[in-house]
Amino acid sequence: MIKKMFRHYDYSLIIAILLLSGFGLLMVYSSSIVVSVIELKQSSNFFFLKQLKWLLIALVMFFLTMLFPYKAYKRFMKLVAMLSIIVLLSVKVFGSVANNAQSWLSIGGVSVQPSEFVKLGMIIYLAAIFSKKQTYISDFTKAVLPPLIMIVVVFLLVASQPDLGTALIIAGISGVMIICSGMRMKHLFSLIGLAVLAIGFAAPFFLTAEQSSRFAGAYDPFSDPDGNGYQLVNSYIAIASGGVSGRGLGQSIQKFGFLPEPQTDFIMAIISEELGIFGVLFVLGLLAFIVFKGFLIGMRCKDTFGSLLAIGIAAMLAIQSIVNLGAVTGLLPITGVPLPFISYGGSFLVLxxxxxxxLVNISSFVNMKQSYSTNTANTKGKITLT
Structure with a gap:
């Protein structure tokens, strides 16, 4: 069985993932040298070595989940839902504060951000529950309302940390999966309308003063270039000074204390400054390829659970990338969301x-079934002479 899986893995997808991860490690080193030495008084490879350790752990998890049959996750649906709630409540009670948000848990001296893993937990839960309810998916009360309550509870727990960026990403992923679940269009449009009304009504009460200031910083940064608009203005300078070919790897000026968080949320600005449009297109091209492959695998998978699981994973990667890049370019408010595979940070890299x-495991099952169907069709078309 394992030999068959190895033959049917989507190696173009694997290569794209490894290329992006390796490039991310390189750019974490380049963007964090000044912060490591000047601000933290550490060696120049301080962030690089930490990210390397997380990447090695992430690669082990990547290869293990490649081998683990995706259908087995369906059996853990209730456990995943329960653990998601428990871990978010634990953050509220025992979590540590960083960047004005109580979003972290310290386990054995290692800090992790549970809300990142809740994203995948919600994808597994929604894929399992919607695949289970396919026979009565048009019944809103029985099929859609129970998972919708779960989505709202998780959203409120994450948003109250406060981590509105992650909460909105979870809501966005859930929305994509609900759209693809097969529910009736009238129910879908009603949900969209309610969501818009709820956000419009609740936003003034949910947004902290700091979060509200981020809107002004995003859409009118030059009105306060030394305050709310400081980070975005310096991001613009980095992007503009990079031009087509960039200043050269390691030659960024903005990372010398001008652009805050150059190795995390705004690492794409440093990539643009050092490697120009070619570096940006390299990252965007690989991200778009992985997202495209994810949705393609979801559409080709005949198993509803596998299909929704692949679509949810692809949606997570797409939404996360859009939110990060939107913040770097001023199209969206700054939310502290990392760029997948590229930004410094262990929790989201492992996730x-x-x-x-x-996703690779789902692709192997899809390719195996297609190969079997093709071989069966070819065998039926042959005439055997006796």
């Missing part, structure tokens, strides 16, 4: 590689 391992 992303686990999700990619599941």
């Amino acid at each position: 992303s590689m686990i999700a990619m391992g599941i």
Whole structure:
């Protein structure tokens, strides 16, 4: 069975994932040298070595989940849902504060961000529950309302940390999966309308003063270039100074204390400054390829659970990338969302590689079935002479 899986893995997808991860490690080193030495008084490879350790853990998880049959996750639907709620409540009670948000748990001296793993937990839960309810998916009360309550509870727990960026990403992923679940269009449009009304009504009460200031910083940064618009203005300078070919790898000026968080949320600005449009297109091209492959695998998979699981993973990667790039370019408010495979940070890197391992595993089953169908069709078309 394992030999068959190895023959049917989507190696173009695997290569794209490994290329992007390796490039991300390189850019974390380049963008973090000044922060490591000047601000933290550490060696120049401080962030690089930490990210390398996380990448090695992530690669192990990637290869393990590649081998683990994706259908087995369906059996853990209730456990995943329960653990998601428990871990988010634990953050509220025992979590540590960083960047004005109580989003972290320290386990054995290692800090992890549970809300990142809840993203994948919600994808597994929604894929399992919607595949289970396909026979009565048109019944809103029985099929859609129970998972919708779960989505709202998770959203509120994450948003109250406060981590509105992650909460909105979870809501966006859930929305894509609900659209693809097969529910009736009138129910879908009603949900969209309610969501818009709820966001419009609740936003003034949910947004903290800091979060509200981010809107002004995003859409009118030059009105306060030394305050709310500081980070975005310096991001613009980095992007503009990179031009077509860039200043050269390691030659960024903005990382010398001008652009805050150059190795995390705004690492794409450093890529643009150092490698120009070619570096940006390299990253965007690989991200778009992986997202495209994810949706393609979801459409080709005949198993509803596998299809929704692949679509949810692809949606997570796409939405996360859009939110990060939107913040870097001023199209969206700054939310502190990392760029997949590229930004410094262990929790989301490990989560992303686990999700990619599941996606590759789904692709192997899809390719095996297609290969079997083709071979069966060819065999039926042959005439055997006796």
